[in-house]
Amino acid sequence: MIPSTSRPPSASRRRRVRTVAALTGAVAMMALTGCSGFFQDDICNDGEYPVLSVGGTGSACAKDGEKVPEGYTRYPEGKVPQKVDDKWDVYWRTHTVDEKGNIVDAPDEK
Structure with missing residues (x-):
């Protein structure tokens, strides 16, 4: 039998994976909503x-x-x-x- 070389992922690797997943989700949400929830145009310009x-x-x-x-x-x-x-x-x-x-x-x- 061949010994397994895989180890459980470290805590820092799990955090990186969660961060990437969260950022991917945020980018997808912005693309789907057209950023409408984040930015609104002003009615008039400055002045x-x-x-x-x-x-x-x-x-x-x-x-x-x-x-x-x-x-x-x-x-x-x-x-x-x-x-x-x-x-x-x-x-x-x-x-x-x-x-x-x-x-x-x-x-x-x-």
Whole structure:
């Protein structure tokens, strides 16, 4: 009979295998989700602030220090979207501000 030369894996080897497996899983998850759980785009670039179309769901970014463009208004305080698909970005897809500044349901898209 030939003596066995294999030994049980050492603790450091087991840790390396677990680390590689965990990293492989993280890379696979990022590939499958498109990193959506990790990164969100800003609504506007640095030096800009978001504005909402009056009576519609359109939005834009205005340069800091400049007036709000015609047909747009600032978002109500505390309800300003910061990141794409954040709570307020999603909310303003179905709501808008009327000419008097009241928050209303957005008109149906046709």
